[in-house]
C-alpha cells in the first residue's frame with residue numbers, strides 16, 4: 521500500500537476545522553484534522569508531498585521524515601507541527617481502517633469505553649454572576665458533568681468592552697496584569713455562583729488566558745480554593761517555567777496549562793519541574809496522537825492527569841478521545857462547539873457526544889464517516905473539498 525494524495529477540506533465552524541484526507545493506491549483512506557491557523561492547510565499539502573509513494577503504516581517514520589524535512593521551516597513548534605498533526609491523525613485512521621481495528625487498540629487498548637468531555641461555556645449572557653450560574657445549570661441539565669468558563673474575557677472590571685469596537689481587544693491586554701479589588705470580587709462571585717448552581721460534584725474549571733502577574737495569580741487561585749475548582753487554567757503564561765511553578769506550588773487550586781505547547785519537548789520541563797497540576801495539550805495541534813501519548817506517559821510518571829484542550833470538529837475530537845481512552849491518567853477532554861448546532865451533523869450516525877461523554881465504537885479507525893452534504897455546505901470560502909469544488 522502506497523500513499524497517493526494528501527488533501528484538505530477547511531470547514532467553516534466556530535474555528536476553521538482543517539480536515540486532512542490521506543489516500544492510497546489500495547483505495548483505503550484516512551481522515552484526520554489539524555488545529556486551525558493561517559497557512560495550516562498549505563503546510564499540510566507541503567508536508568503531504570513528502571509522503572507520496574510511502575507505505576502509510578510506518579507512521580513513526582513518516583512523522584520523523586516530515587519533521588526532519590521541514591525542520592528549517594519550524595517543525596519544532598507552531599503551524600508546521602500542527603499540519604503534521606493533522607496528517608498523523610489521518611494516518612492512524614487509515615491504519616485502523618486497513619486492519620479493521622479502532623485507533624485506541626494501537627495505543628494499548630482502552631482504560632475506558634466512554635470518554636468524559638467538558639463543555640466550554642465561555643461566559644454568561646451578562647456579567648451578572650447569576651447569568652453564569654444559569655448557563656451552568658442548563659449545561660448540567662444536558663448531561664454534562666464538567667464545564668469551564670472564561671474568567672478574564674469579558675471581565676467588566678478589567679476593561680470596558682461595551683465601548684470597544686474590536687471584540688477581541690481584550691486579548692491584547694498586556695501579560696502580567698494586576699488584578700484590582702473589584703475585579704477579584706467579581707471573579708470570586710462568578711465562581712461562587714457557578715459552584716452553588718451545579719453543586720459539589722460537577723467539575724468546574726476556569727480559564728484566565730495568561731493574563732496576570734505571579735502574585736495576583738496566586739491571590740486569585742487562593743481566593744478560589746473554597747470552591748474546589750477542578751482547575752484554574754493559565755493564570756500566567758507557561759513560557760517561564762519557574763514563574764509558572766511559583767503559582768502552582770502556592771495554591772491547592774490545581775493550575776492547568778499546555779494548550780499552546782508543542783511536542784514532548786514543549787512539555788518536558790513543565791512536567792519535570794512539576795510546574796502544573798494538570799496538563800492540557802491540544803492533540804491536533806501539538807503533534808498528534810502518538811506525541812500526546814508520549815506527553816501523557818511522561819506526565820503520568822509525575823502523577824499528573826491530562827485534560828486535552830480541544831476546539832476540533834467531531835473528527836479531531838473523537839480521534840483524540842481514542843488516545844485519551846488509552847492512557848491511565850486521563851481526566852476530561854474539552855468540547856468547544858456547544859454553540860454550533862450542526863457540529864454533530866458533520867458526521868453520519870448522530871452526534872458523537874451524548875450526555876457529556878463520547879462512547880467509543882469498535883469500528884475501524886476513529887469510526888466516523890463524514891456527512892458529505894453537511895461538510896460541503898460549510899466549506900470555508902476559498903478552499904476546496906478535498907480538491908473538488910464544494
Ligand code: MG
Nearest residue numbers: 727753754779
Ligand atoms: Mg484555555
